[in-house]
Amino acid sequence: MLFETYGMIVPEPNTCKNYELFYQFYSLNIKQNLITNNLLKEVKSHLPIMNLEIKESINNKLQEIDTILPGIGVKRESTLREEYKISILNDDLYLKEKYFNGNYEEYINYITNIQQVILLYSSFENTISSYLKDKGITDRIFQKKLLEEVCNKVSGFQEKFNNLNDREFTINDFSTLWKYFTFIRNLYTHSSGVIDEEFIRSMENIHSDIQDTIERNFNFIERSLFPDNEKILRNNDFIESDLFIITEIELRFFRNFIIYVWETIYLLSHNLTKEITHQYSASFNLLENQFQFRHVQSPEESEVLSSMPSFYTKKISNFYISDYLCPSCISEPISLYRTLYNPNISLAEITDRKEHETLMMERVFTCPQCRSFFLSKYQEKLSDNNGTNLLNLSDDGYLLILDQFNIKGSAYMPQEDMENIQSHLSFYQLEKILIEAKKNSARLKD
Numbered sequence: 033m034l035f036e037t038y039g040m041i042v043p044e045p046n047t048c049k050n051y052e053l054f055y056q057f058y059s060l061n062i063k064q065n066l067i068t069n070n071l072l073k074e075v076k077s078h079l080p081i082m083n084l085e086i087k088e089s090i091n092n093k094l095q096e097i098d099t100i101l102p103g104i105g106v107k108r109e110s111t112l113r114e115e116y117k118i119s120i121l122n123d124d125l126y127l128k129e130k131y132f133n134g135n136y137e138e139y140i141n142y143i144t145n146i147q148q149v150i151l152l153y154s155s156f157e158n159t160i161s162s163y164l165k166d167k168g169i170t171d172r173i174f175q176k177k178l179l180e181e182v183c184n185k186v187s188g189f190q191e192k193f194n195n196l197n198d199r200e201f202t203i204n205d206f207s208t209l210w211k212y213f214t215f216i217r218n219l220y221t222h223s224s225g226v227i228d229e230e231f232i233r234s235m236e237n238i239h240s241d242i243q244d245t246i247e248r249n250f251n252f253i254e255r256s257l258f259p260d261n262e263k264i265l266r267n268n269d270f271i272e273s274d275l276f277i278i279t280e281i282e283l284r285f286f287r288n289f290i291i292y293v294w295e296t297i298y299l300l301s302h303n304l305t306k307e308i309t310h311q312y313s314a315s316f317n318l319l320e321n322q323f324q325f326r327h328v329q330s331p332e333e334s335e336v337l338s339s340m341p342s343f344y345t346k347k348i349s350n351f352y353i354s355d356y357l358c359p360s361c362i363s364e365p366i367s368l369y370r371t372l373y374n375p376n377i378s379l380a381e382i383t384d385r386k387e388h389e390t391l392m393m394e395r396v397f398t399c400p401q402c403r404s405f406f407l408s409k410y411q412e413k414l415s416d417n418n419g420t421n422l423l424n425l426s427d428d429g430y431l432l433i434l435d436q437f438n439i440k441g442s443a444y445m446p447q448e449d450m451e452n453i454q455s456h457l458s459f460y461q462l463e464k465i466l467i468e469a470k471k472n473s474a475r476l477k478d
């Protein structure tokens with residue numbers, strides 16, 4: 033229950049409107065959060081400067097307006113409002129220092145976690161209530177008693193939940209856990225997480241229940257898995273006017289708990305085929321090449337080449353940078369990444385389409401900017417301008433095909449001395465060797 037990944041049981045189309053709604057909302061929310069987290073890691077070192085720039089740009093905007101307006105013969109009206117101090121981000125320094133040691137990343141994490149709790153809570157609450165109403169099960173539900181209602185009115189709920197998740201939750205467990213997260217959610221929506229008297233009182237009321245729920249349902253190993261003896265759910269020692277910062281464990285517990293509750297309700301009312309395989313195929317047109325391909329020439333283009341990572345990404349590491357430029361991206365030069373097939377294979381092995389069975393591939397190039405693929409003809413170079421292209425794919429379609437091309441491809445030239453190097457060199461050693469090889473680009477021309 034605590035350690036699962038982000039996944040959720042996939043609904044079959046048109047089986048349960050409310051479950052499908054929650055599923056969609058949940059997956060969008062999780063993806064957005066994962067992307068935000070990744071972006072945060074990437075720009076971590078720039079965060080303080082970015083904050084400063086945002087502050088400055090707010091001031092600059094006003095100054096800009098003040099210089100532009102007189103030029104066209106008008107003056108900005110000043111209002112009484114301007115007699116006050118107008119700003120954003122000036123007064124959060126205290127918060128950041130006190131709760132996040134002045135760390136911007138933790139501070140932004142806190143904000144995104146608050147948003148996640150609020151959004152998931154309301155999506156869950158709304159879809160469950162609406163489901164119960166649709167079933168004519170109940171007409172008025174008190175927020176705090178939502179899961180009690182579910183236990184009492186959805187026949188077989190408790191047994192199915194415990195069965196699915198190998199737990200022994202009582203009605204009181206469901207009710208207590210739901211109250212716990214309701215108090216947190218309300219603290220976030222009503223007072224931005226600043227602990228108040230009411231929150232402390234509410235938590236005191238369920239303190240022993242929470243303690244009991246955790247001890248009965250999570251064994252010693254589960255309870256002591258976390259660093260610094262962090263509790264699965266904190267339920268005491270709250271200090272008034274401190275910030276309630278939800279921990280990663282509490283957030284994960286919350287996410288999994290509401291998912292498992294919804295999944296249970298869904299499975300009770302629908303006979304789901306186990307493990308449906310979802311066949312998603314990307315749509316694209318295979319086009320005869322119309323481009324003139326050319327290698328990097330100018331110093332400016334060489335700079336682009338050397339500034340791009342040697343491999344497409346760590347995961348897509350069978351695509352290695354080439355010194356061909358993308359013929360489709362004209363405004364700014366960008367180098368193509370290349371993968372090789374040795375021995376050659378047919379395009380049908382990637383696309384699973386019968387009509388591609390006769391198209392044999394040895395070299396495939398891709399542009400990460402315009403999401404296109406360029407295939408040279410078997411035993412020909414790309415600069416023979418004789419191949420086929422897949423142009424401007426959608427984000428999802430592009431990733432799907434890129435992944436397939438990558439799985440079967442290789443970054444190394446056949447008959448090169450590097451041919452079997454992959455088996456006994458680490459990624460980093462390999463990258464070093466290839467960076468050397470890149471410098472000598474004549475050697476790498478295909």
Ligand SMILES: [Zn+2]
Pocket residue numbers: 358359360361366399400401402403404
């Ligand atoms: Zn391009």
